[in-house]
Amino acid sequence: MSKILTTASGAPVADNQNSRTAGPRGPLLLDDFHLIEKLAHFNRENIPERRVHAKGSGAHGTFTVTRDITEYTRAKLFESVGKKTPTFLRFSTVGGERGSADTARDPRGFALKFYTEEGNWDIVGNNTPVFFIRDPLKFPDFIHTQKRLPQTNLKSAQMVWDFWSLSPEALHQITILFSDRGTPDGYRHMHGFGSHTYSLINAKGERHWVKWHYKTKQGIKNLTPEEATRIAGTDPDYAQRDLFSAIERGDFPKWSVNIQIMTEAQAVAHYENPFDVTKTWSQQEFPLIEVGELELNRNPVNYFAEVEQACFGPSNMVPGVGLSPDRMLQGRVFAYADAHRYRVGTNHQQLPVNAPLSPVNNNQRDGSMSFGVGGASPNYEPNSVADTPKQAPQYAEPPLALHGAADRYDQREDTDYYSHAGALFRLMTDDQKTLLINNIAGAMAGVSSNVVQLQLQHFFRADPAYGQGIATALGVTLS
Known part of the structure; x- marks a missing residue:
């Protein structure tokens, strides 16, 4: 007969052999839904990193109008001196991955979102007034040279200079990149630029071409090549740390916001193509006009939600601002919005950091991660539903006269590369x-x-x- 084991109180217990399979030695089962949920969510915590501008920092701020420019634009954020508009600004390097060093020799992204009463307006630029190329067809090829060789997974100077040597229009930007401006000391001590030519439209429907300049009020400060290399090895998040710490201690960085203005008639007669992003406008001919001040004064609470998911694009516009015949800009109008649909999701505009403060009127519906009431019934126009617009308002710029036959753009038509x-x-x-x-x-x-x-x-x-x-x-x- 087998011996029955009991506790001190006389209750039976399993024998030693059976007890080995109990307690911490037992298996986990799929009905441990807490574990399954935690692991499943963890596997999905990442979204694809940006193909370019992957490593970045951001902060909230305020734009304040300091000069009346209603003769140029009817955008309501400029309607009176002293008016303030909430903003969000994302800085970034361009070619590096998310884990790369902030101090690498690279242009710096300068993407600014204005949360206006008429909707969101984005200006997506860099810390340089020009770019390497002027044909959007070449953009994927250019970025391939800044990334890694498919075979070795290593960066390649041969690849970079092979492309540049066959793209002489890049020389202006190369000269900036390899100057001391190629390694700015963090993000607070550098200028920002819209880079492209944009437009402003006034209440009369008149268009003026415009260049945007953001001049740092902290003063320009750059790192030497030796400093940049040393810091990259000791603190690869140097610029992120500097920006966050400055705002945290109340040392709010500021930029003066300036414009250059060119009339349509001046553009037609201009000796250079005013829409060529590899060239600048002379500030002697088209002087800077200070129109406002940008201040960053609030750090994100959640980096992923507010910086990684922030989506900027030149297609985000409000009445009174517009685009131009700059072909690189026109390519970006599609590419940026499409990148956000892929990377973050088709309803990325509903996320808090991307959502406008103004009411939303569109006929979009459904899709992944849709929430809120935007796009609810009716989601078509025209409609006969009470208390809804019979014809939805559409964003429109004044008519733009076009010249020349439609064809693939000959990027070598202008040979002034130097x-x-x-x-x-x-x-x-x-x-x-x-x-x-x-x-x-x-x-x-x-x-x-x-x-x-x-x-x-x-x-x-x-x-x-x-x-x-x-x-x-x-x-x-x-x-």
Whole structure:
């Protein structure tokens, strides 16, 4: 007979053999729904990172009008001096992944969202007034060169300079990137630019072309190449830390908001294409007009919800502002909004950081993660439902006269690739020129001789001293 084990109180217990399978030695089952929910949610915590501008920082703020510009625009956020509009600003590097260093030599994104009473208005620019290319067809190719080689998964200077040597229009932006402005000291000590040509439309329906400039009130401050490299190894989140800490201690960063204005008649007669994003407008001919102040004064509470899910795009406009024939800008109008639909979801505009403060009137419906009442019945127009518009208001710009036959854009029609880069080089001090030349020469180390020779021709054409300086630093002669 088997012996029955009992406790001190006489209650029977399982024998030693059976007790080995009980308690902490037992299995987990799928009905442990707390565990399943936690693991399943954890597996889905990430969304795809941005293909470009993946590493970024953001903050909330306020735009205040300081000058009456109602002669140029009927946008209500500009209707009176002193008027304030809530904003959200996201800074970023361009080519690096989410875990890359904030101090890498790279342009910096400067994406600004205005939460106006007429809807959201976005200006999506950089800390440089120009860009590398002017044909949107080349954008995916350009970004491929800034990413990693598919085989080695390593960055490639050969790939970068091969593309640039065959894209001479990039020289103006290259000159900026390899100057001391290519490694700004955080985000507070750099300027921002709309970069593209945009437009303003006044109450009479008159259009003016406009360039947007955000001038830091903290003063320009850049890192030396040695500082940038050292900080990248010790604090890769340097710019994020600096921005968050400054706002947390009440040291709110500010920028003066300025515009350059060009009439439509001036644009037609202008000696350069005013819609070419590889070129700037002369500030002597089109001086800066200060129109407001931007202040960042509130940190995000949740980085993922407010920064990672923030969606900016030049298609977010309000009455009184508009686009232009800048072909790169026109390409971005589609690409940015489509990237958000893929990366965040078709209803990304309903998320709090992206939602306008104004009432929403559209006929969108359903889709993943739809919430709220926007797009509810009726979701069609025209309609005969009481207390609804019979015809939904549509955003529209004044008619724009078009010229020339429709065709694939010939990006080589304008062959002035060098005048702006040369002028910028000649504006530099000797120390700035030396830094620029050394930075470029260092970045071209290991690049094949045929690419080096072709790129040197571009530097020489911009300015002979520019080309000779780089040739000397590389120890080569122009063949």
